[in-house]
Amino acid sequence: QVQLVESGGGLVQAGGSLRLSCAASGIRFRVYTMGWYRQAPGKQRELVAHITESTGTNYADSVKGRFTISRDNAKNTVYLQMNNLKPEDTAVYYCNANRPGHNTWGQGTPVSVSS
Numbered sequence: 001q002v003q004l005v006e007s008g009g010g011l012v013q014a015g016g017s018l019r020l021s022c023a024a025s026g027i028r029f030r031v032y033t034m035g036w037y038r039q040a041p042g043k044q045r046e047l048v049a050h051i052t053e054s055t056g057t058n059y060a061d062s063v064k065g066r067f068t069i070s071r072d073n074a075k076n077t078v079y080l081q082m083n084n085l086k087p088e089d090t091a092v093y094y095c096n097a098n099r100p101g102h103n104t105w106g107q108g109t110p111v112s113v114s115s
Contacts, residue, residue, distance in 0.1 A: 002026040002104045004095045009109030012085055016113070020080040022095030022106055027076075033098045034071055034078040038091035038111075045094065049080065062088075085113045 008020040035050035049059045049069040057069055068081040090113050095106035
């Protein structure tokens with residue numbers, strides 16, 4: 001059974017930092033592109049960052065220079081280091097595992113940034 005479990009969300013003041021983690025099970029983790037998405041109230045889910053099996057990365061313009069995605073294939077875990085958080089980063093953050101024919105989501109972890 002494929003499972004993605006996010007952790008690390010919470011409440012933080014603007015300018016603060018959080019580190020999200022997503023632990024995967026039931027998949028051959030190393031061959032998946034892993035991504036972080038977020039969905040703010042009343043808005044569509046959007047890509048924050050993703051990291052390919054060859055560790056190539058891609059970021060949304062709004063988080064470039066502030067967020068860093070990384071993966072540890074030995075631990076089947078993907079991370080999102082979020083620095084200099086802004087109120088507009090407030091959202092539920094979802095982990096995603098993707099490869100052709102396979103797409104799995106985690107349950108989400110909420111991040112709230114106060115001004």
